[in-house]
Amino acid sequence: MSATVINGKDLAQELRNNMKEEVSELKEKGIIPHLTVILVGDNPASKSYVNGKKKASEETGIVSDIIELPVSTTEEELLNLIKELNQDVSVHGILVQLPLPEHIKEEHIIETIIPSKDVDGFHPINIGRMMTGNDSLLPCTPYGIVTMLKSRNITIQGKHAVVIGRSNIVGKPVGQLLLNENATVTYCHSKTRNLKEHTTRADILIVAIGIPNVINRDHLKQDAVVIDVGINRTDNGSLTGDVDFESAKSKASYITPVPRGVGPMTIAMLLKNTIKAAKGLSIN
Numbered sequence: 001m002s003a004t005v006i007n008g009k010d011l012a013q014e015l016r017n018n019m020k021e022e023v024s025e026l027k028e029k030g031i032i033p034h035l036t037v038i039l040v041g042d043n044p045a046s047k048s049y050v051n052g053k054k055k056a057s058e059e060t061g062i063v064s065d066i067i068e069l070p071v072s073t074t075e076e077e078l079l080n081l082i083k084e085l086n087q088d089v090s091v092h093g094i095l096v097q098l099p100l101p102e103h104i105k106e107e108h109i110i111e112t113i114i115p116s117k118d119v120d121g122f123h124p125i126n127i128g129r130m131m132t133g134n135d136s137l138l139p140c141t142p143y144g145i146v147t148m149l150k151s152r153n154i155t156i157q158g159k160h161a162v163v164i165g166r167s168n169i170v171g172k173p174v175g176q177l178l179l180n181e182n183a184t185v186t187y188c189h190s191k192t193r194n195l196k197e198h199t200t201r202a203d204i205l206i207v208a209i210g211i212p213n214v215i216n217r218d219h220l221k222q223d224a225v226v227i228d229v230g231i232n233r234t235d236n237g238s239l240t241g242d243v244d245f246e247s248a249k250s251k252a253s254y255i256t257p258v259p260r261g262v263g264p265m266t267i268a269m270l271l272k273n274t275i276k277a278a279k280g281l282s283i284n
């Protein structure tokens with residue numbers, strides 16, 4: 001038996017097709033959904049992600065602009081730009097691409113974005129609302145993962161979900177969303193002892209580490225659902241996940257590939273959040 005592959009690229013395309021209609025309905029009411037992405041410095045990987053976001057936005061009719069700033073930009077300058085965008089009624093979503101140069105404190109930036117325009121879902125207000133189960137803009141990668149599971153009617157309730165990774169942008173919030181969906185959640189990280197003892201108990205295994213191919217079939221329970229969040233660039237320039245795909249595929253029931261897995265879903269959820277922000281659905 002070999003796992004069913006959940007193709008995030010195709011699902012993201014399907015979602016974008018549906019969003020096109022929603023965007024044209026908004027436009028008829030005079031609302032043009034508008035996302036502004038800020039990129040500080042010239043990290044090539046960040047540039048490539050940001051361009052992917054712009055392309056996907058435009059496909060759905062969302063207006064998207066990229067503000068590119070030099071690496072020498074001060075924290076104060078960036079904060080002032082965000083405050084201007086917070087006030088600009090034509091802008092519905094603000095995304096500051098991470099990571100930022102070392103002299104800029106990420107939390108200062110994230111906390112300055114008005115929660116109603118925080119389409120990344122990283123502001124403590126949005127995180128807090130997610131934790132309390134209230135309406136919020138959800139972090140895009142976790143939201144994309146839950147959407148992928150639901151698209152295949154994979155039951156989350158009552159399942160044991162094991163998350164490897166506890167970053168603020170992926171690991172922690174994906175565990176919280178799965179808990180909100182009534183999973184029993186275990187978090188693992190770099191200090192976890194006997195990782196395999198935990199992972200082999202997972203019905204759903206979420207891998208968000210950032211080390212190529214460290215998880216393989218020996219880490220899995222038979223027929224586990226495996227979601228690979230990792231994006232690692234190999235020496236020959238291609239992308240690979242944190243999961244050894246061929247090995248894991250031979251034991252899993254469902255698996256996501258890299259590329260064409262979680263990555264495109266992250267962008268689709270960003271667009272969804274931008275539309276939600278444009279509708280003014282989040283009360284901040």
Ligand SMILES: NC(=O)C1=CN([C@@H]2O[C@H](COP(=O)(O)OP(=O)(O)OC[C@H]3O[C@@H](n4cnc5c(N)ncnc54)[C@H](OP(=O)(O)O)[C@@H]3O)[C@@H](O)[C@H]2O)C=CC1
Pocket residue numbers: 141164165166167168169170171188189190191192195208209210211229230231232262263264266
């Ligand atoms: N597909 C997508 O849309 C996205 C993909 N990514 C990718 O996902 C991966 C993770 O990203 P991110 O969460 O930002 O990364 P971070 O580096 O912030 O976090 C990595 C996590 O993995 C844990 N970890 C590291 N080594 C091990 C190990 N040997 N065993 C178990 N746990 C370990 C760390 O533990 P500790 O906390 O103890 O240090 C940490 O919690 C990266 O490859 C990134 O590129 C990220 C965002 C979006």
Ligand SMILES: Nc1nc(=O)c2c([nH]1)NC[C@@H]1CN(c3ccc(C(=O)N[C@@H](CCC(=O)O)C(=O)O)cc3)C=[N+]21
Pocket residue numbers: 009048049052095096097098099120140231239258259260261262263264265266267
């Ligand atoms: N403020 C902020 N928000 C983010 O959401 C954010 C960020 N900063 N910093 C970096 C990470 C990473 N991330 C990805 C999004 C899409 C793909 C994606 O679409 N990947 C394609 C491949 C793209 C390619 O070929 O380069 C795929 O996996 O198929 C990957 C990674 C968002 N991030």
